[in-house]
Amino acid sequence: MCASVDLSIIIVNWNVxxxxxxxxxxxxxxxxxxxxHEWALLDAPYTLEILVVDSASSDDxxxxxxxxxxxxxxxxxxxxxxxxxxNNLGIRHSRGRYLLLLNPDTAIHRDAxxxxxxxxxxxxxxxxxxxxxxxxxxxxxxxxxxFPTLGTALIESTFLEQWFPRxxxxxxxxxxxxxxxxxxxxxxxxxxxxxxxxxxxxxxGLLDEAYFMYSEELDWQKRIRRAGWRVVYLPQAQVTHYxxxxxxxxxxxxxxxxxxxxxxxxxxxxxxxxxxxxxxxxLFHYVYKWSSEAIKWLVGHKRxxxxxxxxxYVHVLQSRLRV
Numbered sequence: 001m002c003a004s005v006d007l008s009i010i011i012v013n014w015n016v017x018x019x020x021x022x023x024x025x026x027x028x029x030x031x032x033x034x035x036x037h038e039w040a041l042l043d044a045p046y047t048l049e050i051l052v053v054d055s056a057s058s059d060d061x062x063x064x065x066x067x068x069x070x071x072x073x074x075x076x077x078x079x080x081x082x083x084x085x086x087n088n089l090g091i092r093h094s095r096g097r098y099l100l101l102l103n104p105d106t107a108i109h110r111d112a113x114x115x116x117x118x119x120x121x122x123x124x125x126x127x128x129x130x131x132x133x134x135x136x137x138x139x140x141x142x143x144x145x146x147f148p149t150l151g152t153a154l155i156e157s158t159f160l161e162q163w164f165p166r167x168x169x170x171x172x173x174x175x176x177x178x179x180x181x182x183x184x185x186x187x188x189x190x191x192x193x194x195x196x197x198x199x200x201x202x203x204x205g206l207l208d209e210a211y212f213m214y215s216e217e218l219d220w221q222k223r224i225r226r227a228g229w230r231v232v233y234l235p236q237a238q239v240t241h242y243x244x245x246x247x248x249x250x251x252x253x254x255x256x257x258x259x260x261x262x263x264x265x266x267x268x269x270x271x272x273x274x275x276x277x278x279x280x281x282x283l284f285h286y287v288y289k290w291s292s293e294a295i296k297w298l299v300g301h302k303r304x305x306x307x308x309x310x311x312x313y314v315h316v317l318q319s320r321l322r323v
Contacts, residue, residue, distance in 0.1 A: 005038055006117060007048040008096030008198075012086030013104045014054070017061040019242060020104040024050065024069050027108055037073050044114040049073060049095060053086040082212035083191065091206060099201065101194040101217075105242040108193075112237040116195045119234055127200040127229025128221055130189025131237035132180065140180045141241055144233040146173055147187040147222065150274050153262055158285045181235045188231055191217030193239045200229055210323075215261035222269060256316050264323040279321045286313045 009027060013020045027050060031039035039048050051073045054062050062076045075089060087101050098120060100113075112131055120126055133141040148156070152173045155161050161170060171177055178184060194217060204223045207216050221231055259282050267275030290313040297306035 004095045005049050006046040006096060007098045007100055007113065008090075008094035009048060009050045009100045009102055010053065010087055010090030010094065011051070011102050011104050012053045012055060012081070012083060012090065013057060013061050014080060015057045015059045015061065016104050017057070017059045017064050020052070020061055021064060021068065023102070023104050023106055023108075024052075024065075024072065026106075027113075028069075030108070030110060030113065033071060037071055039071075041114060044117070046114065046117050048113070051075070051090045051093060053077065053081065053090045055080040055082070055086050082209070084207035084209045084211050084213070084216040088206045088209065091201060094198070097198055099196045099198055101191060101196065103192045103241065106193055107240040107242075109238040109240070112239055115237040116234060119232070119237075120195065120197065123230075123232070125230050126232050127197050127224050127227075128189065128231040129195040129237075130186075130231075130233050131193050131239045132233070132235035133190070133192060133239055133241045136240060136242055141243065142174045142176070143190045143192070143241075144175045144178075144184070144186045145188050145190070145218075146175060148173055148218075148265075150266065150270060150278065153266060153278050154281055157258070158282070159288055175233075183235055184233055186231050186233050187225065188218050188221035189233055192241045192243070196224075197229075200224055200227070203227055210264060211261050212257055213261070214258045215265045219265055219268065255312055256319055256321075259316065259321055260319070260323050263321055267323065275323075282321055283317060286316050289313050290317070 011020065011023065028039070031041050031048065034040050034047065037049050040046070041048065052065055052075070054074070054076045056077055056079050062074065065072055065074050073093070081089060091099060098117065116129055116131065120129055130143055133143040135141050152169050155164070155167055155169055156173065161167065175186065204227050207220050211219060225231060263275050263279045263282070266278050290310055293306045293309045293313070297303050297310065
């Protein structure tokens with residue numbers, strides 16, 4: 001990375017052409033073109049570049065970017081690189097003092113980029129910063145976290161969370177005990193919109209590509225925190241996130257990757273025993289879910305839906321969630 005702009009915005013895209021177009025427009029509405037691949041923010045003393053890494057999309061995303069955004073730096077991969085691999089490719093080619101890892105299913109609100117850059121310039125000990133995320137209906141999307149414990153992992157996204165959605169462990173993990181509009185230091189922020197100091201990447205390294213998708217930003221920020229950097233949630237910077245529009249296209253793949261990544265994280269940071277305990281618990285969780293769907297199928301309730309879900313759960317069980 002050779003710094004020559006203030007901010008490198010890196011977007012990894014997979015088959016969300018129209019959302020990618022809207023995302024790029026939300027950025028460029030706040031900037032004016034300076035040169036072939038460089039913009040200046042309007043009413044702010046910052047320059048930026050935009051890098052799009054396309055992971056083998058089949059929806060004409062690449063042609064759309066080439067046609068409508070010729071000043072965006074574009075890499076078109078012939079294989080799906082995943083979140084970590086795609087962002088690492090963008091990072092290697094970036095030139096900014098700061099990096100913004102941005103999902104294509106987002107829209108940047110006015111002045112969000114300026115707010116993030118102003119804050120990080122004023123606080124040189126902050127290595128990572130995350131904005132306040134919103135759902136399309138304007139409600140706040142949970143985006144700040146404490147590091148998960150094994151107890152948290154046993155509850156989160158399992159039938160136990162369905163039974164006890166307001167369990168104290170989940171509320172603590174998602175910082176639901178703090179107001180959404182309160183700026184605060186956190187353990188990590190979700191990767192839909194993640195500002196990182198380039199100096200930090202030089203120190204701790206790139207994202208771990210063992211995580212194809214999910215938990216890679218958690219693992220990264222765990223390493224960043226261990227290196228002594230602060231992670232901050234900045235609600236003054238605001239971004240709308242149309243959550244999961246890429247991964248929802250492949251439900252079985254999403255379930256498998258999400259749970260495998262959890263197991264990998266716990267094996268890496270909490271030891272083999274914790275990882276195996278979590279793996280077996282998650283397998284039991286999918287046996288329970290399959291059984292519940294099978295009962296509903298037998299009584300004739302929405303049989304096509306039940307059959308589809310049962311097939312997803314069988315796929316996960318057959319993998320044994322081995323990492």
